[in-house]
Amino acid sequence: MTNRSTPPTFDENFREHFHDLLVWRRDVREFRPDPVKDDILDGCLQLACQGPSVGNSQPWRFVHIRDQDRLNKLAHYFKDENQKALSDYDGEDAAKYARLKLSGLREAPVQISVFADTNTTAGKGLGSRTMTETKVYSVISAIQILWLSLRSHNIGLGWVSILPPDKMAGLMDVDENWVFVGHLCIGYPVEQTDIPDLVKKNWQKRLPMDRFLLQR
Amino acid sequence: MTNRSTPPTFDENFREHFHDLLVWRRDVREFRPDPVKDDILDGCLQLACQGPSVGNSQPWRFVHIRDQDRLNKLAHYFKDENQKALSDYDGEDAAKYARLKLSGLREAPVQISVFADTNTTAGKGLGSRTMTETKVYSVISAIQILWLSLRSHNIGLGWVSILPPDKMAGLMDVDENWVFVGHLCIGYPVEQTDIPDLVKKNWQKRLPMDRFLLQR
Numbered sequence: 001m002t003n004r005s006t007p008p009t010f011d012e013n014f015r016e017h018f019h020d021l022l023v024w025r026r027d028v029r030e031f032r033p034d035p036v037k038d039d040i041l042d043g044c045l046q047l048a049c050q051g052p053s054v055g056n057s058q059p060w061r062f063v064h065i066r067d068q069d070r071l072n073k074l075a076h077y078f079k080d081e082n083q084k085a086l087s088d089y090d091g092e093d094a095a096k097y098a099r100l101k102l103s104g105l106r107e108a109p110v111q112i113s114v115f116a117d118t119n120t121t122a123g124k125g126l127g128s129r130t131m132t133e134t135k136v137y138s139v140i141s142a143i144q145i146l147w148l149s150l151r152s153h154n155i156g157l158g159w160v161s162i163l164p165p166d167k168m169a170g171l172m173d174v175d176e177n178w179v180f181v182g183h184l185c186i187g188y189p190v191e192q193t194d195i196p197d198l199v200k201k202n203w204q205k206r207l208p209m210d211r212f213l214l215q216r
Numbered sequence: 217m218t219n220r221s222t223p224p225t226f227d228e229n230f231r232e233h234f235h236d237l238l239v240w241r242r243d244v245r246e247f248r249p250d251p252v253k254d255d256i257l258d259g260c261l262q263l264a265c266q267g268p269s270v271g272n273s274q275p276w277r278f279v280h281i282r283d284q285d286r287l288n289k290l291a292h293y294f295k296d297e298n299q300k301a302l303s304d305y306d307g308e309d310a311a312k313y314a315r316l317k318l319s320g321l322r323e324a325p326v327q328i329s330v331f332a333d334t335n336t337t338a339g340k341g342l343g344s345r346t347m348t349e350t351k352v353y354s355v356i357s358a359i360q361i362l363w364l365s366l367r368s369h370n371i372g373l374g375w376v377s378i379l380p381p382d383k384m385a386g387l388m389d390v391d392e393n394w395v396f397v398g399h400l401c402i403g404y405p406v407e408q409t410d411i412p413d414l415v416k417k418n419w420q421k422r423l424p425m426d427r428f429l430l431q432r
Contacts, residue, residue: 007408020224192223
């Protein structure tokens with residue numbers, strides 16, 4: 001990687017590729033078994049930790065899980081929660097929901113649970129007095145950067161939130177006060193596409209930009 | 217921008233520039249008055265809306281504020297909250313805090329408040345049953361993508377969270393149920409640097425990676 005003392009410049013060619021990176025990102029549910037090299041994963045995690053954090057509190061905590069018992073329990077937790085979620089739907093939606101593949105917990109070669117250490121003294125509380133939730137927000141930003149960094153190596157990430165947040169610190173044997181943010185399945189995707197799976201499977205289409213932008 | 221039907225490839229050259237983008241991002245507090253072109257801002261907002269969202273719920277709502285009365289009130293809100301925050305510190309920390317510049321609310325040419333429409337029916341609740349906060353998380357991801365997209369045009373962004381969340385929907389005259397996520401000051405930065413301001417000003421140094429990574 002470059003080690004520079006003068007600011008970088010970004011040209012139209014870089015921006016076009018960055019555009020492609022964002023448009024072809026995807027929330028991946030189907031993974032190939034090929035392993036992810038440790039140095040690539042480490043490099044991407046280091047970049048994630050270059051993300052912004054409130055007061056520079058750096059509250060992100062990544063738990064890389066290799067223990068098979070923990071992974072099995074995790075898959076069971078997912079199954080239970082997903083069953084409960086399915087029971088919220090009726091008719092066609094229930095049939096559609098049941099057909100969706102919502103996690104790669106059994107296939108993805110890398111499994112990382114992410115927590116926020118909201119009690120960290122780093123940052124001395126700057127910026128989080130009025131909005132205490134900003135420490136968790138910092139962790140989300142880091143995950144997004146990890147996601148894009150992995151994608152730049154053609155590696156996919158799938159964010160699983162259908163898990164019981166209160167049980168996760170216990171399962172991972174980490175500080176019980178850490179806030180569970182999400183579980184990440186990481187590996188090479190079976191398919192590369194610029195269309196979200198939930199669009200493809202007719203669950204939820206993209207909405208027009210005017211829904212998102214207001215002028216005041 | 218490219219319009220492709222085959223997946224893009226990302227090479228080492230792209231990854232080096234992307235690395236620079238992340239390392240030189242910064243949370244900007246000092247802006248030049250130069251305007252940001254509408255088409256660049258629109259393009260970056262469109263990319264932000266390509267971000268991941270739980271159930272493809274697309275709950276991000278960007279409020280671009282041009283009304284001077286609103287901007288004045290916003291600056292007053294910030295001043296009040298920042299004064300309260302300052303009162304939490306004593307001695308050297310209080311002196312340091314008072315010297316920090318924590319927002320570009322008066323200078324940045326573009327001001328955008330961001331909300332989450334957590335009641336949206338888009339996505340039919342998929343993925344947000346077990347963790348209702350995931351809709352807000354989707355908005356954070358979009359903000360992070362906006363931030364990086366702007367930086368790829370050499371434009372800076374500063375995230376202001378020292379504001380009263382409960383008053384923001386009212387001030388912006390938007391749905392009172394929308395959740396205020398953060399306020400973004402956007403414009404060309406006075407300085408480009410790879411060192412966070414809070415590191416430079418000796419508020420909070422970077423922590424070693426082993427604090428962030430656990431094996432289980």
